[in-house]
Amino acid sequence: MTVQKTQVAIIGGGPSGLLLSQLLHRKGIDSIVLERQSRDYVLSRIRAGVLEHGFVNLMREAGCGARMDAEGEVHEGFYIAHQGRNDRIDLEKYADGATVMVYGQTEVTRDLYAARDAMDGVVIHEAANVQPHDLKSESPYITYEKDGSEHRIDCDFIVGADGFHGVSRKSIPGDVLKEYEKVYPFGWLGILSETKPVSPELIYARHERGFALCSMRSQVLSRYYIQVPLTDKPEDWSDDAFWAELKSRLPEDVAAGLETGPSIEKSIAPLRSFVAEPMRYGNLFLAGDAAHIVPPTGAKGLNSAASDIYYLYHGFMDHYLNGDSAGLDGYSEKALARVWKAERFSWWMTNLLHLFPDAQEVDQRLQCTDLDYLFSSDAAQASLAENYVGLPY
Missing domain, CATH: 3.50.50.60 (FAD/NAD(P)-binding domain)
Known part of the structure; x- marks a missing residue:
């Protein structure tokens, strides 16, 4: 040894x-x-x-x-798409320039x-x-x-x-x-594609069909996610099916500008x-x-x-x-x-933006109300921004 x-x-x-x-x-x-x-x-x-x-x-x-x-x-910020709107969280404004x-x-x-x-x-x-x-x-x-x-x-x-x-x-x-x-009753199906990002900043989407996220790795490499049941497998989803489902969860103007292409990586992550x-x-x-x-x-x-x-x-x-x-x-x-x-x-x-399988109508109304409150309150946006950019060490 x-x-x-x-x-x-x-x-x-x-x-x-x-x-x-x-x-x-x-x-x-x-x-x-x-x-x-x-x-x-x-x-x-x-x-x-x-x-x-x-x-x-x-x-x-x-x-x-x-x-x-x-x-x-x-x-300097990101978007939350909900109820047909695409509202922005201004990180620089609400997180003291961070x-x-x-x-x-x-x-x-x-x-x-x-x-x-x-x-x-x-x-x-x-x-x-x-x-x-x-x-x-x-x-x-x-x-x-x-x-x-x-x-x-x-x-x-x-x-x-x-x-x-x-x-x-x-x-x-x-x-x-x-x-x-705590294990959540859904996963994220993610793909990586050599396409131009649909937005210069991330878009988190809360939709009646489920959560979606438009992210990126560079100006020519995009990363997209949709919420799927835990029983789904990557091979269950063709690229065309993924793009169609992603578009359905985004505001119409955002979906119209989405550049699609072959996936170069596809996987499902549990939460x-x-x-x-x-x-x-x-x-x-x-x-x-x-x-x-x-x-x-x-x-x-x-x-x-x-x-x-x-x-x-x-x-x-x-x-x-x-x-x-x-x-x-x-x-x-x-x-x-x-x-x-x-x-x-x-x-x-996670609770704000995802569709839970056992959610009742009241739960969805509360989610929408929570988002309405978020974008009506500087204090609420400041709290989100403070956490998103990272609390002090």
């Missing part, structure tokens, strides 16, 4: 793990990242593309913001890989049977297998950024961990709200999807992971550079306080 030594061992080579590793390296703190999949597989995952202003600044602090700033789309950046998670990950390579960061791909050990001791370690050999990493701390199905959360004893979950507490056990820290999942309606999944990384980054800096462990000791409480606010916002947006 080969043995390596590092200060922070990170399980999970997605954007969360890579970002933390990059930030720590720039402060002289050593880390090793373990990823179960290959780099090509990680870069093939199609994920979120709306970045809060805090995440954008964190990418810049990591030295990874140049391409994002050059190619990303700064959005905006969001539309820049795909794949591109974020690509930039982080490039930065790790440039600094000779250690990212070990295709690490099998990863297992953390001695989490309550002062000398935790990780074992894994690669290329038929066993390996061990001795470390001071372990960060579990390995997603909902990863090993990290499962390593916390059941009598310590408490999990909260759930999930939180695991605590986010620290001994010297193991959970981050991102390993600890919490949000429905994508509020664009909070990747952004909530980034806030975890912000708290961990500053906690490790204080510990190693200043001898102060208060940030690490308070990590779980501080991270969860922000996570639950993101969960609330995503839950509210």
